[in-house]
Amino acid sequence: MLNRLRDRGGEGFESHELLEMMLYSSYKQCDTNPIAHRLIDKFGSLSGVFSASEKELSEVEGVGAATAQMIMVLRANIERMLSESVQKGEMLGASGAVRDYCTGLFRFADTEQLRMLFLDGEYCFVSQEIISTGALEQVHPDMMRLLEKAVQKRCPIVVLAHNHPKGSEMPSNEDKLMTRNLYNLLEKAGIYLADHIIVGMHGSLSMRENGILPDIWNDV
Numbered sequence: 001m002l003n004r005l006r007d008r009g010g011e012g013f014e015s016h017e018l019l020e021m022m023l024y025s026s027y028k029q030c031d032t033n034p035i036a037h038r039l040i041d042k043f044g045s046l047s048g049v050f051s052a053s054e055k056e057l058s059e060v061e062g063v064g065a066a067t068a069q070m071i072m073v074l075r076a077n078i079e080r081m082l083s084e085s086v087q088k089g090e091m092l093g094a095s096g097a098v099r100d101y102c103t104g105l106f107r108f109a110d111t112e113q114l115r116m117l118f119l120d121g122e123y124c125f126v127s128q129e130i131i132s133t134g135a136l137e138q139v140h141p142d143m144m145r146l147l148e149k150a151v152q153k154r155c156p157i158v159v160l161a162h163n164h165p166k167g168s169e170m171p172s173n174e175d176k177l178m179t180r181n182l183y184n185l186l187e188k189a190g191i192y193l194a195d196h197i198i199v200g201m202h203g204s205l206s207m208r209e210n211g212i213l214p215d216i217w218n219d220v
Contacts, residue, residue, distance in 0.1 A: 015046040022074070026067045035062040050075045051108045075108050092117070092125050098159055099197055099204045106163040106199040114162045116146070118155040119194070126155050143185055150191050158186065161197040169200030171212055179207060183216050 001013075001021055010018055016036040023032035038060050043049045049057075050071065057068035092098050098117070105115060105128070113133050118126040131146060150158050160182065162175075171179075175198065183193045195208040195217075208217040 016040045019046060019049065023067065026064075026070055035060070038062065047107065050078065051110050053110065079105075079108055092119060092123055092159075098161075098195060099199075099206055102161045102197040103199050103204050105161070106165070109163055110165055112163055112165060114160070116149060117159040117161060118150070118153040119157040119159065121156050123157060123194070126153065128161075143181055146182055147185050147189060147191075150186060151189060156190065157192050157194050159195045159197060160193060161199070163199040165201065167200055169198045169203050169205040171196070171198055171205070171207060176207075176213060180213060180216065183213075 001017065004012065005021065013021075016033070016039075019039060020032045020036040023035060026032075027035070039049045039057075040046070042060055043052050043056075052071075054068045054072055057063050057071055058065060092101065102115075102117075106113065111133055114131045115128055116131050117128045120126055129149070131149065160179065175196070179193070179196045186193050195206050196212075198205050198207070207213060211217070
């Protein structure tokens with residue numbers, strides 16, 4: 001299998017086969033095929049396996065604590081790779097490019113996160129940061145903290161992004177209210193909130209592109 005991987009890359013493999021090879025490092029004297037099948041069966045896909053918590057992984061027959069921890073470390077590496085997929089200075093002017101980037105950022109997030117993307121005056125990427133973790137309707141973001149973070153970065157344009165890991169990408173009333181309040185607050189500081197991207201279970205949405213708040217984004 002490893003020779004096939006070297007010769008042809010990963011496209012010629014089923015998901016459980018890729019997982020099976022990854023598990024070799026934890027089970028050198030064991031057939032990892034049944035364990036890989038059990039993981040895929042339980043979580044539905046390779047992405048589902050990497051999105052599972054340490055506790056959920058450990059509950060699968062044959063998966064010990066060391067293997068669950070290895071999967072979590074690999075997930076952290078993949079998340080970092082995805083966050084670095086856009087280079088500093090790369091233009092993110094189009095909503096589609098921002099949505100694609102945010103989809104990658106939240107690919108393995110199993111809890112709700114609020115992130116901020118910082119852009120320069122030409123809509124080129126500078127950096128991104130996790131601002132808070134937890135459902136927005138339960139943990140109301142501190143608007144002054146969001147403003148302070150945007151000012152610290154000295155970027156004239158920011159994009160807000162958060163995920164609904166177990167729901168639709170459609171914004172809630174709380175999402176709309178928070179967006180409007182932040183837009184008005186940032187505007188007073190000379191910072192433009194260019195969009196709010198929401199990533200759901202099956203897709204992503206640009207609030208600006210979809211005309212969610214036409215009174216503040218009236219240039220679409």
